[in-house]
Amino acid sequence: MILVRLALRNLWLHKVKSFVLGFVLMFGTILVIAGNTLIDNIDRTMATSLIDSVTGHLQITSAAGEDDMQVFGNFDGSTSDVGSIGDFERVSKALSSLPNVKTVVPMAIENSIIVSGNVLERKLQELREAVNANDNERRKALQIHVRRIIDDLVNDLQNVDAIADMDKVRIELGDKTDILAKAQSDALWEQFDTEPLDVLEFLENEITDLALDKDLLWLRYIATDPQLFEKTFSRFEVVDGTMIPRGKRGLLFSKHFYEERLKNKTARRLDKIEEKRDDGQTIEDCEDCQQWIERNKKEVSSLLVEIDDSIRAKLAPVLAKHLAMDAQTPLRDLLAAFMDMDDSNFEQRYQTFYDKVAPHLVMYRINVNDDVVLSAYTRSGYRRTDKVHVYGTYHFKGLERSKLAGGFAIMELATFRNLYTYMTDEIRKEQADIRSTYDLPDELSRESTEALFGEEDTDDEKPEESDEPVAVTEGEMEAITITDSFDPNELTGGVVLNAAIILHDGEKLEETIAAIEALNKEQDLGIKITTWRDASGIIAKFIDVIRIVLYTALFLIFAVALVIINNTLVMATAERTREIGTMRAIGAQRRFVIWMFLTETGALTVIAGGLGALIAVGLLQWARAVGIPAFDDVFFFLFGGPRLYPEWNAGHVGIGLLAIAGIALASTLYPARLAARISPREAMQGDD
Amino acid sequence: MMRAMLEPARSADRVIVELTNVSKDYHLGNTVVHAVRDVSLTFGTGEFAAIAGPSGSGKTTLLNLIGCIDTPTSGHVVVADQDTSTMKEKALTELRLFNIGFIFQQFNLVSVLTAFQNVEFPLLLQKQLNPDERRGRVTEMLDKVGLGDHALHRPSELSGGQRQRVAIARALITRPDIVLADEPTANLDTGTGQTIIDLMKHISATDGTTFIFSTHDRAVMEYAHRIIELTDGRTSS
Numbered sequence: 001m002i003l004v005r006l007a008l009r010n011l012w013l014h015k016v017k018s019f020v021l022g023f024v025l026m027f028g029t030i031l032v033i034a035g036n037t038l039i040d041n042i043d044r045t046m047a048t049s050l051i052d053s054v055t056g057h058l059q060i061t062s063a064a065g066e067d068d069m070q071v072f073g074n075f076d077g078s079t080s081d082v083g084s085i086g087d088f089e090r091v092s093k094a095l096s097s098l099p100n101v102k103t104v105v106p107m108a109i110e111n112s113i114i115v116s117g118n119v120l121e122r123k124l125q126e127l128r129e130a131v132n133a134n135d136n137e138r139r140k141a142l143q144i145h146v147r148r149i150i151d152d153l154v155n156d157l158q159n160v161d162a163i164a165d166m167d168k169v170r171i172e173l174g175d176k177t178d179i180l181a182k183a184q185s186d187a188l189w190e191q192f193d194t195e196p197l198d199v200l201e202f203l204e205n206e207i208t209d210l211a212l213d214k215d216l217l218w219l220r221y222i223a224t225d226p227q228l229f230e231k232t233f234s235r236f237e238v239v240d241g242t243m244i245p246r247g248k249r250g251l252l253f254s255k256h257f258y259e260e261r262l263k264n265k266t267a268r269r270l271d272k273i274e275e276k277r278d279d280g281q282t283i284e285d286c287e288d289c290q291q292w293i294e295r296n297k298k299e300v301s302s303l304l305v306e307i308d309d310s311i312r313a314k315l316a317p318v319l320a321k322h323l324a325m326d327a328q329t330p331l332r333d334l335l336a337a338f339m340d341m342d343d344s345n346f347e348q349r350y351q352t353f354y355d356k357v358a359p360h361l362v363m364y365r366i367n368v369n370d371d372v373v374l375s376a377y378t379r380s381g382y383r384r385t386d387k388v389h390v391y392g393t394y395h396f397k398g399l400e401r402s403k404l405a406g407g408f409a410i411m412e413l414a415t416f417r418n419l420y421t422y423m424t425d426e427i428r429k430e431q432a433d434i435r436s437t438y439d440l441p442d443e444l445s446r447e448s449t450e451a452l453f454g455e456e457d458t459d460d461e462k463p464e465e466s467d468e469p470v471a472v473t474e475g476e477m478e479a480i481t482i483t484d485s486f487d488p489n490e491l492t493g494g495v496v497l498n499a500a501i502i503l504h505d506g507e508k509l510e511e512t513i514a515a516i517e518a519l520n521k522e523q524d525l526g527i528k529i530t531t532w533r534d535a536s537g538i539i540a541k542f543i544d545v546i547r548i549v550l551y552t553a554l555f556l557i558f559a560v561a562l563v564i565i566n567n568t569l570v571m572a573t574a575e576r577t578r579e580i581g582t583m584r585a586i587g588a589q590r591r592f593v594i595w596m597f598l599t600e601t602g603a604l605t606v607i608a609g610g611l612g613a614l615i616a617v618g619l620l621q622w623a624r625a626v627g628i629p630a631f632d633d634v635f636f637f638l639f640g641g642p643r644l645y646p647e648w649n650a651g652h653v654g655i656g657l658l659a660i661a662g663i664a665l666a667s668t669l670y671p672a673r674l675a676a677r678i679s680p681r682e683a684m685q686g687d688d
Numbered sequence: 689m690m691r692a693m694l695e696p697a698r699s700a701d702r703v704i705v706e707l708t709n710v711s712k713d714y715h716l717g718n719t720v721v722h723a724v725r726d727v728s729l730t731f732g733t734g735e736f737a738a739i740a741g742p743s744g745s746g747k748t749t750l751l752n753l754i755g756c757i758d759t760p761t762s763g764h765v766v767v768a769d770q771d772t773s774t775m776k777e778k779a780l781t782e783l784r785l786f787n788i789g790f791i792f793q794q795f796n797l798v799s800v801l802t803a804f805q806n807v808e809f810p811l812l813l814q815k816q817l818n819p820d821e822r823r824g825r826v827t828e829m830l831d832k833v834g835l836g837d838h839a840l841h842r843p844s845e846l847s848g849g850q851r852q853r854v855a856i857a858r859a860l861i862t863r864p865d866i867v868l869a870d871e872p873t874a875n876l877d878t879g880t881g882q883t884i885i886d887l888m889k890h891i892s893a894t895d896g897t898t899f900i901f902s903t904h905d906r907a908v909m910e911y912a913h914r915i916i917e918l919t920d921g922r923t924s925s
Contacts (some may be wrong), residue, residue, distance in 0.1 A: 002812045008802035582796040585757055586858070587785025587813050589778060680757045680784075683796055684748050684870050 003592075007600040017568055021601075022608035024561045025660055029612025030619070031557065033656035037620055037648045038628075043543055044647075045640030047532065050539070053233045053396045053405050054222065055532040056500030057509060058516070060095075061085070063524060066438050069498055069530040070537040071109060072404065074221070082497055084108075088495030091525050095501060098519065100512045102504045103232045108223040108416045108497040109408070112376040114366070119306055120149050121208045122362050124200060131196045137310060139196075145308035146642045147189065150207065152305070179206045205587075217261060217365075219374070221251070221409040223416030225491035232502055235399065236410075241368040241392020247488040249415050251372065251388045255395040256406025262365045266296050266303055266339070267358060270350055273341075283343045296339040301333055303361060307331070311360045318356050368392050375499050376419040388415045389484060398641035403633040404539065414486040417495060431474065543638065558659075562667045569597065569671035573678075580675050581682025590676040597672035598665070605664040616656065620648045691692040704898050705731040705754055710763035711776040712749050712921075723749040725921040726763070733865065736889055738909045741918035747902035748870060750918065754900060755788055755868045756780045759912050768865050776781075785813055789859030791869035791888075795851040797858075803830065803850075804839040807857045814862060829857045833887060849880035856887060862899065869901035873908055885911050 011018040051057055059069040065083025067536075092104045123146050130139040181190055183203060192199040222229075222452040226244040230236050238613055240258075244250035259268060269292040276286050283289040307315065320327045329337075338357075341349050366372055368390055375385040388411065399405035409417045503512055513529055518528055533540040573580070578594055627643030630636040638644075703881045712724040723746045731737060731754075739747050752758035759780075765772045765802065768787045771786050772780060779866050784790075798808045811817055832838050833853040843851055852872060859867045869888070873881030889911055892899045901908075909915050917924040 002809070005805070006798075006800065013800050313829055578794075578796060579798055582790075583809075584781070584794065585755070585784065585790050587781055587862075589781050592813065599761070681752060684752060684757070685791055685792070 003595055003599040004494065004603065006596055007603045010600055011604060014572070017572070018604060021565055021568060022604055022611075024564055025605055025608035025664060026612035026615070028554075028557060028561055028663065029656050029660045030616040031554060032659050033613060033616035033648070033652050034619055035554065036655060037616075037646055037652045038644075039543070039547050039550060040652070041644060042546070042638050045644060046539065046543055046638045049396075049399060049402075049405065049637050049640040050532050051502075052233055054233075054408065055535045056103075056232075057503045057506050057532055058267070058501040058513065059498050059530045059532070059535040060091070060501060060516075060527045061498045061530065061667065063520075064526065064529045065528070068528075069236075069535045071535050072407065072537055072539060084495050084497050085499065087493065087529060088496045088499065089526055092492070092499070094519055094523050095516065095527055098512065098515050100503050100505055100515070101501055103228070103502040105228050105232050105500040105502070106225055106413060106491065106496040107499055108230055108413060109220070109374070110416065110417065110420070110497070111218055111220050111224065114217040114219050114372050114374060119362060120146070120153065121204070123149060123306075124204055124208065128197075128200050131200070141308040141310035143192065146203075147184075148318040149305065150203075151181050153207070154184060158337045171558070176289070183207050195612060201375040219257075220407055221411045221416075223411045223413045226250075226252075226410060226412055228491070229410060233396070233498075235396040237395060238398050239393045241390070244410070244412060246389045247485055248391075249388055249484050250391040251374075251415075252392050252394045252410040253390065254406040254408060254410075255393040255400065256403060257409065258393045259404075260406075264303075264358075264361055264363050266299060267353070267361070267363060268291075269296055271355060273346065274350055277343075277346065280294055283341070283346060293341055296341075297336050300335040300339060303330060303335060303357070306361050315360060316642065322352055322356075323448050338472070346526065366390060366620060374415070374419060384419055386415055386419050390423075399637060401630075401633065401642065402636040404637040406447045412486070413491055413494070413496065417490075539637070542634070554659075558663050562663055565601070565664065565667035566670060569601070569668060570674060573597075573671050573675045577678055577682050580678045580682075581680055585680035585683040589685055593678070594672045597668055597675055601664045601668040605661055605669050609660045613653050613657060614661070617648060617653065620646050624648075668677060693764050702733045704729050704733050704768060705729075705900075706764075706766040707753070708764045708766075710753060710760045710765060712746075712753060712758065713722065723921050724753065724760070727762075727921070727923050729916065729923065731898055731900060733898055734892060735914060736892045736899045736912055737901075738912035739900065739916045739918055740900045740904060740909055742904060745918040746921040747904075747918055749901070749921075750896045751868050751870055751902055754866070755790065756783050785810065785860060787865045789862065789864040789867040789897075791852070791855050791867060791872045793871040793874045795843070795848070795855045795875070797851055797854055797864060799843055801833060802840050802842055803846065803857075806843070806854055807861050810858060810862045821830040825861065826857075829861050830854075832860075832891075833857045839885070847880075848876050849883060852876060852880075852884050853864045853887065856884070856891075860891060860895075863895075864897065866898045866900065871902055871904075873903065873905060878907070881905070881908065 057069050059071065061069045062083035062085050066081045069082055088106050091105070095101050095104050123142060127139065127142040127146055130142055183206070188199060188202075205550055230243060238252065239255045241252075244252060253262070259271065263271075273283065273286075273289045273292055276289055278285070281289070283293070316329070316331045316334060317327050319325075319331070319338055320329055322336065323337055323342075325334060326339065335357075338349060338353075370390050371387050373385050373391055375383055394410060396402075396405045431672050503509070509531060513531070516527075516529055519525065520529075583593065584590075593602045624645050624647065627645050628639070629643050631640070636642065707727055707729045708728045710724060713721065714721040714723055727750065739746050739750055749758065753760055753772075754767065756765075756767060756775075759765070759772055765771075766785060770783060772783070775783070795805075798809065801809065804826055807829055808822060811822050811825065813863070827836070827839070830839055833856055835850060835853055838846060838850060838854075841850075843854070846854065848877075851865075852875075859869075867888070872888070873884055876884060885908055888899055888901070891897060901912075903909060
């Protein structure tokens with residue numbers, strides 16, 4: 001009691017000192033509680049983001065795979081070689097027998113290139129429509145436009161040739177020179193007047209292919225059982241178009257990818273400015289917006305190339321009127337002036353753009369319900385293409401704006417298997433049977449297998465590893481699928497690269513892993529398990545980085561706090577030497593002096609820590625009410641949506657207070673011991 | 689140590705402090721300072737004794753030795769029948785708490801506590817009395833030194849003489865056998881100093897408490913029953 005009285009009196013007497021120390025302790029408490037709470041919350045929301053969108057609780061891959069599963073790819077953007085699981089049905093059935101396993105979703109995550117949807121192809125299609133519709137005026141305008149595009153293309157290709165070998169995908173120009181010359185020749189276009197369809201066919205078959213290289217589009221996709229995927233990942237939602245029907249070969253773009261990569265660049269930039277303005281920003285304070293406007297002004301020609309003369313004639317007066325400019329001004333200048341937007345005219349021009357300009361432009365390189373040609377490159381450089389129908393776009397609810405969550409297209413497994421010529425176990429067995437039927441010696445059999453399939457599939461059957469894939473033996477370079485359907489039963493079995501496991505109880509992760517491991521051993525399933533955290537690679541590491549940064553900051557702040565408190569108390573000890581000496585002289589034990597110091601910092605800790613905890617909890621409650629906005633793509637994903645609503649608990653507060661108490665205690669021990677060693681002689685005026 | 693306090697008061701000739709061939713050396717760098725040399729003294733109960741001598745004569749050291757704040761380099765100091773040379777720090781602190789009261793030249797009150805709390809402080813350390821008993825005894829003691837009206841004042845609100853009276857009250861509150869006072873009047877004007885000495889002498893006479901004080905003030909020495917002259921650490925009497 002006397003200790004508390006002394007402590008409080010001393011704290012009050014040294015108000016400034018107490019205030020400074022109290023502030024340090026309070027700040028530390030706030031930081032520990034708020035920091036820990038936020039990180040734990042981000043960890044939680046990020047976990048839901050990942051588990052509910054792609055990874056599931058666990059990912060399984062072939063035990064023979066070289067790399068571990070990295071759903072989002074590696075740091076360098078390369079894909080991992082995870083091997084493949086030959087008989088998904090067996091694995092899936094075995095795993096489903098475990099009580100905590102809810103669903104096993106087959107997957108294959110791969111990259112491919114989209115080889116369709118350039119301006120020339122679009123314009124040729126429009127021209128074909130004009131020819132069929134006997135719209136001569138339109139046909140004339142488009143004809144001139146197409147010739148101009150081809151001229152541009154030839155120029156571009158010659159420049160590319162000069163730069164040379166930029167990409168192994170680039171087509172050798174040498175033997176294409178004739179074709180290009182023909183496409184530019186007047187003779188061809190005279191022929192067009194009489195035999196338009198033949199000429200169109202020539203251009204479509206020979207020339208559009210060359211233009212593809214202008215903007216290759218890498219697409220990362222998850223091949224899966226679309227129906228099961230939709231059912232399992234609750235955040236999945238179709239935005240445009242329809243879900244891929246059961247048994248149909250098809251693809252859904254992620255909405256984010258669709259807007260960001262396939263939409264007309266100018267329109268997309270305008271959309272993003274509109275989005276920022278909706279978020280309450282102005283162009284004036286938004287540096288990105290200003291840059292987007294600059295680019296729109298500079299890239300007017302990319303719009304012009306899409307607009308043929310007949311449309312230019314119609315569009316120019318409209319824009320001139322809107323801008324109150326001379327009607328004779330060239331469209332290029334009108335567009336440039338139009339694109340020079342600011343906060344005062346943005347809304348109006350945004351509207352005008354979509355009403356008047358956009359209808360004449362190709363808004364999306366690929367439309368819903370188009371067929372796209374996917375091209376996959378095997379490791380030996382062999383290229384295989386397959387056509388697939390675009391059924392629509394999808395997003396993950398709450399993660400609409402996240403680039404990471406929008407990183408994948410969804411496709412069915414049949415097209416993936418066709419692209420990579422994956423064999424089912426049955427086919428492989430058949431081949432083995434053939435070998436034995438003809439009684440081929442093992443050596444020979446191996447050689448012939450290698451001749452056919454490349455290296456024997458020690459790495460599980462992954463034809464990219466082979467020198468030449470299966471299809472080559474059939475004398476066919478590309479396999480374009482004829483049918484657009486497949487047997488939906490193929491989805492429950494066959495070859496997959498990985499699979500996502502959804503658990504009934506995500507908390508029992510460790511137990512379930514152990515159970516799967518046991519099952520794997522027992523039934524020789526040949527799989528390995530990656531947790532959602534490990535499978536998400538760089539993203540989960542990102543949260544670790546944040547954690548390390550926070551803890552380092554806390555550690556430094558605490559170290560500083562410790563030094564400050566320690567020094568202050570040591571100084572206080574010196575100031576109070578006589579008083580402490582007197583107490584010792586009149587009968588206070590050393591222990592009493594130590595307790596006096598501990599009580600003093602203790603009281604300060606209770607006050608400052610309590611206040612800090614209150615402030616931290618208040619801040620968190622407030623943040624929970626209004627939400628912390630995700631200011632960036634990555635945070636969108638980490639927050640599991642546009643805003644983070646942090647939940648705090650007593651544990652966070654307890655840890656915060658405990659940490660502060662620990663710091664206070666640690667910083668008081670030395671000064672307290674120092675004080676306890678003060679001799680009672682100090683009380684005496686002592687002149688000898 | 690409790691024994692001494694609980695035993696019935698004895699006659700004035702009972703020895704309460706006994707010093708036998710006591711020497712105290714200090715090490716100051718490489719030189720040894722002989723602060724007290726071969727002193728043998730005894731004090732009885734109820735004595736009112738002054739230790740006199742110039743600065744550096746060893747007055748404070750001698751008081752420290754008697755007050756169990758210091759232990760001798762050689763010889764024996766027996767206080768309330770206990771030989772301090774064999775005692776540990778903790779036991780010495782107990783002995784000080786229960787048997788000795790201290791009055792300091794600069795009063796040495798705890799600045800953050802009121803007069804009442806300062807006087808109460810040793811009782812709280814003793815943990816012998818309940819709050820009511822404590823309050824009663826402190827009030828009585830403050831009245832005795834004439835500060836009944838100043839119980840709630842802080843030391844900074846009191847005059848030098850008043851402070852020293854609080855210090856006297858604090859020294860006496862535990863009913864010690866001996867009160868040691870180190871130059872108790874040095875920081876007071878002559879008139880106040882005399883009042884303080886009068887008070888001390890009065891209490892000594894009425895309660896039978898032994899008072900030993902150091903001073904170099906001739907006027908103050910007049911009050912003492914006995915004067916021990918100290919020169920270079922030796923008693924000259």
